[in-house]
Amino acid sequence: MHLEKIETFVFRNPPPRHGGRYFVFVRLTTACGISGVGEIYNATLGPDLVAGMAVDMFQRQFEGADPHHIEQLWRQAYGAGFTQRPDVTVAGVLSGLEMACWDIIGKAADQPVHQLLGGKVNHRLRSYTYLYPPQGDVYPAPGEPSVYDDPDLAAEVAVQMVDKGFTAVKFDPAGPYTIHDGHQPRMADLTRSEQFCSRIREAVGDRADLLYGTHGQFTVSGAKRMARRLEAYDPLWFEEPIPPENPADMAEVARFTSIPVAAGERLCTKHEFARMLEAGAASILQMNLGRVGGLLEAKKIAGMAETRSAQIAPHLYCGPVVAAANIQLAACSPNFLILESIGTFEGPYMSCLKTGITWEEGYVIPSDAPGLGVELDDAAIAASPYCDSALHLTMETQPVTP
Template identity: 35%
Template structure:
């Protein structure tokens, strides 16, 4: 078994962190361990895990590496540690696939599909011009879109705010018709009373799902929100392990889960979460407003998960002002979207070839992205 002899971390624009792991016989695996806006913190966590548990060890026993990184430090879970584990796990699976000259999904049991549907973001953080942007994206071939529901909301906001959110969705629906799906992201910006009001008001325009209608620390309130609507409820981007998801499965209020392959423990953990979801008749739509390694990891899990519904991807997303997903790929055609779908890659490992020279060049840039801090009119901090 070839041992791990070296690793490097690269902070690259717009807001990503890439991990390169090398084995004694020269194989290279790539991962994307990052929390948006906390790349420096996750970088330190990756270094700690690699130096303590992984460097000098054989690359092959991925499950043992995962258990050691998760359980070996006594304190466990949370976005930083689970994202660090996720990136290392992705790189180990990339190495294993290259070792056996097979895509990761083949090593996980084989494909359940030939391609996965993708959706495109429209409208930005403060949603605007959504109808015009929706037309453009549908004309470009997308059959599913997602938009933010609102800007910041008060705990109990006025009727005009609700009407504006409804009007935006109505405009998109009128622009693209009934054959295009439109997800609406509440982004955890919405309190329980406003989530109930918004869900009921949006329902006539039939969104594909409402996402993160309440913050994950209020998941116990999802049943109350679900009781006010027939719209499918999605959540999970800020949940980091199968134990976090266990409670929402048992509650029965969630229809679509959205674990992030760079936050929720990587390929090893999200495949387990997807299988748990299948047992509860819950679909999976992995969260991924991130870079090419994260997206490739998502697609490998989508490929072999029968309950995969749709895949988020960040091409032309509002965060990607300086660099985009395919810029870091030697062959950008691997993410060639056609008729609203992307084919399952057949290349070994994660199925992508990273342009290492470009990564090194971009890592020379000053990368220090942080999410905005929004405030209400009275000066108090609002949810972004």
Template identity: 50%
Template sequence: MKLADLDVIVTSPTAPGWGGRYWILVKVTTDTGIVGWGECYASTVGPEAMRHVIRDVFERHMAGENPENIELMFRRIYSSGFTQRPDLTVMGAWSGLEIACWDILGKDRDRPVHALIGGKLNDHIRAYTYLYPTRDTHTLPNFWVDAAMAAESALDMVNKGYTAVKFDPAGPYTIRSGHMPAMRDISRSVEFCAAIREAVGDRADLLFGTHGQFSTGGAIRMGAAIEAYSPLWYEEPIPPDTLREMQKVAEAVNIPVATGERLTTTREFAEALRAGVQILQPALGRSGGIWETRKIAVLAEAWDAQVAPHLYAGPIEWAANIQLAATIPNILMAETIETPFHSALIKNKLTVENGFVTVPNGAGLGIEVDEDLARANAYDGDGLHLQMQEAPISYHEENVFEGGAPSKT
């Protein structure tokens, strides 16, 4: 069996559009006719340019190869161009293609992916959700800076069975390096934590999200302000390329530090562990794929750290996350996004019930992709999957930031 053909589909989720402006899906076919699906998480270049990157990676390093030879193909790509270091865009291309290889191998053997990478240890995976509007009174963009609305959304999610909710009221993500948060951003973050904790009590963990927007000193100030509400984690408080500084934050703040959605391969995650990160958040469509992230999980286990796969993408990456989570002893939880489009794209093969995802036992990733639906919603915009704010934060006015990919209406 050889890898023979590749198709790349860039699909745009319908309203409300949670999960980014578009998802990059890869369809890989073998010379025996088996089809595998994968997903490349975001990209630092536009989707048309990314198509060419994905195709170059496939044709240069994978076409004609046995899909079993995951490690061989990874080494070719990791070493390409005399680099021997992680390249975010190239590894993003490989990650989605690698997921497709595992889908192929599972289908060829009529076994789920988790059976091929160590076997199923966990039948059910604890899920968490970001707080999105849940009521007609939750208007945008006000929802993102209104603690009362966030608390209502949190209560709604907990009443559905979720035992962990994530929110990020701490101000905008800008193209500048880490900044000192405005005092009103700190106050709003405390207000969110207090309101949500009051609403859910001890029924759920609070996950405090940021996206690397703070300076080291700013991160320590923010962390100290919210400690009293016992968040389960403090997510990526400083930029991801300053992991040595992360250790200062981890040592100064009494909240477990989490990071990983913008890291790739064992090399970068090992540095995060050395910096005191206690919860790793790999996005499998970027981190190196299923096998490389299995290695990352082993590294984390040796450091007594836990893994919580990140998801701000489509359901194929979600399916890969769940297959990996089924096999590792140090899984904490997995991010989920519940929208009708996410469900429809994989024909409802993954669901959240009472706050947990049941690991599917079907062949490969355990999902069925609605290819017609994906193609019918082709992305025709010019934005990136996620985009940072160019303007600096304000120290006079309220900082309102709807996110890197504003919702559709």
């Protein structure tokens, strides 16, 4: 068996655009006709350029190779051009190609990927949802009531999600985040964040955990001030309280607060996660399978986490192929905590697939279909091209001021 062909797809995520503006998929096919799909999570460069990078990496490192040789292919791509260091662009492209190889391997063996990575230990995967606007686009128009800054509206949506079956909800009311972070939270940001936790806790009681998110916004002292305001509401986690560059600084925040620190969505490879674990910066690791370096790399990270009593909570703010890979990892990881889902995995978000993801009363049920268990819908993807210039995610460009 050897890899013969690559196809790339850029899909415009339809409104309400939960999960981002677009998704970048790849499909690899062997000479014997077995195809596998993967997804690249790269928010730094335009999607067409990222798709071109996937073609280049495939032609240089993967074409003609046996897809079973994951370790060799990974090292070739990681070390190409005399690099051998964590690089978010290389790791993102490599993640999509590696993921597609696992899909092929599973189909060739007639086994789900989780069966090949140690076997299923979690038959149901607890899931959480972000609190999205109850109606309309994920990016509300200026002046519209917003679940992002209105604690009462957020509490209403939280109750709706808990009534559906979710036992955890995530929200991030900490104010704007910019390319200049970290910064000190403004008094209004502290007050609003405490109000969110207070109102949501009052609304859902002990039926759900509160997952307090930031985007690496704060300085160490600013994160401590925020944590002190939130501790009374016992959140399950304080997500990425400072920018991700310095694990020692994040560890200082983790030692200060009783709220568990969760982090990792912006990290790639085992090396960056090892530094975070060694520093004691986070006890909940949020690797994104479309960025971290692929399934085997994530499995290695999960194993490292076990040795430090840390758990994994795979992150998802991209498309449903990464969601499928996250599910495979979670199913075979003993230290799995909770899985991010995009709502209940239905509606426009799933329109790029022919297959579904099973969500039942707050839990995702891992697929036992061969490979990743998902297939692209080429016609639906072709009917929804991404023609905008905006990146998958954007940040404010001016510093936050009081």
